[in-house]
Amino acid sequence: MQYDTQRDAPHPHTTGLIHHPYKPPGDFQAPQPGVFKASTVYFPTVADMRRREWKDKSAYTYGLHGTPTTYMLEERLCSLEGGLQCVLVPSGLAALALVALAVLKTGDEVLIPDNAYGPNKALAEGELRHFGITHRYYDPMNPDDLSSQITPRTRLVWLEAPGSVSMEFPDLPEMVRRCRERGVLCALDNTWGAGLAFKPFDLLADGAGGEGSLAVDISAHALTKYPSGGGDVLMGSVITRDPALHLQIKLCHMRLGLGVAANDAEAVLRSLPSMDLRYKAHDQTARALAAWWQAQPQCAQLMHPAFAGAPGHAHWQALCEREPGTGLAAGLFSVMIDARFSQAQVDAFCDGLQLFKIGYSWGGPVSLVVPYDIASMRQSWPVHLKPGTLVRFSTGLEFAKDLISDLGQSLRAHLPWP
Incomplete structure (x- = not known):
């Protein structure tokens, strides 16, 4: 049946409200960025839908994979910490869990400092153990102890500076060097440093960054703390510089269905300045x-x-x-x-x-x-x-x-x- 737009005008209180023709002008700018809430994202054509790619932020496909609001927050967090890629998750603990699930498999081992954030240890003792992933705790103030515990099964080393609650500050650059020597990924819980006390991807502060500089592989950050600043938002981030590692994390992020609310992203964006x-x-x-x-x-x-x-x-x-x-x-x-x-x-x-x-x-x-x-x-x-x-x-x-x-x-x- 052909739809006659003249004779069958949309009902003004239902269809007319949903398919209203007005579009606001696109040149609006203000101190705070716009908030885009979406699960569904519209495509002009089927061909356009099939062409779009969400992995590199070149387009939008579904709210869970990103909106202008979350893309903007991710890019600003990369600038803060000196990273190149970022994914957002619902909490700081979710950031730690995402890292573990993205890089570890059955038979692997993770090393955790004995003074680490308690829930990260509980994750290793619970879910990771159930998945056949083993863990050991090392002395965070003794790089030799870390080196001695790295084995061929070690795939990930967690770092924390300073340690949770008791506040011991490790020799972070030396810990990263030990991981580099053994070819083991190192991930830092960077919530305390927050990208301000030191740069996790430029630990020598030589401005080199990227390949050749002394850097952690992964920075996990509880945005719940200083980026939010209000004690009213739960959110976390996982930041990297290596494209292949980022894609590995991002695909796991997608498969787990992790996402953050647009209003929460807005709250963090408002607090960042x-x-x-x-x-x-x-x-x-x-x-x-x-x-x-x-x-x-x-x-x-x-x-x-x-x-x-x-x-x-x-x-x-x-x-x-x-x-x-x-x-x-x-x-x-x-x-x-x-x-x-x-x-x-x-x-x-x-x-x-x-x-x-x-x-x-x-x-x-x-x-x-x-x-x-x-x-x-x-x-x-x-x-x-x-x-x-x-x-x-x-x-x-x-x-x-x-x-x-x-x-x-x-x-x-x-x-x-x-």
Whole structure:
């Protein structure tokens, strides 16, 4: 049956609204990029549909494979970290999982630092083990231990700088060299550095980049933290420089059906321009609080990479502080409370804080505190850690003196020094 456009005009309240002829002019520009929400993407013709290729971002085929909004975020994140290709995933943990599933198969082995982000270790002990992929933990402060554990079955080495919770800063360039010597892929959880404290694809800071420079193979980043900055978005990224490795990851990403919401991508895009300013503000506040803690007798040990005496401080200096006073560090540090205080007392101290909220994650505007049982998180008690109860602090954007006042009132109330 022939459709007569004159006689059979579209119904104005249904078909007419869906197929409305108006198109806004295409030259609109504003400070924030447009937000494109789509599952279905239209093609002008069947031939055009068959020609389109999503793998190289030359066209759009389906919302899961990318929209102008997600493409833009991916490209800006590549600029931030010095990579060439990026895929977005629903969380930082999803980024770690994607890397593992993309490069490992049954019979392979992955090496993980003993101070790695806990859920990454749980992934290895759970799903990866079920898939016949083995894992071992190495001493992140001992490159020789890493070298000794690499075997012909080792396909992936995870790196973390600094380590989760206890904040040890490894000799990252040397760790990468050891992986290079053995021909093993190395992936970095770069959430702490965030592309600002150091560049994961230019560890010698010589500006070379690419082939011939000292670089990790893969950078996984929890955009939930500093790129988002609001404590209200879950997202992760996986960034590479090698096209073949990127395609391997991207195909796995497609097969797993991983995607992010356009509004979440918009939120991260909106926050990126202020990320450098916020990171430096978090850093400055964290150093003020850490210095205050150093003067308190209840503090048996301070764990902040930028402070002399902290585990791996010299490695942080070598990588992040090329010139005195220029190095950056995230707004994250830990304190070992003297062993004479019980876990219950330390918990009461955390409960007694008014400005610090008890909660996981970091990088948002509100300061956070969490006490940790390090003994349950490590293969054995690290030799460089003193006995006691570890408390991790994440500084927000509050005034440093107000946070110090809050720490002081709860310290006096719940952890009085004899």
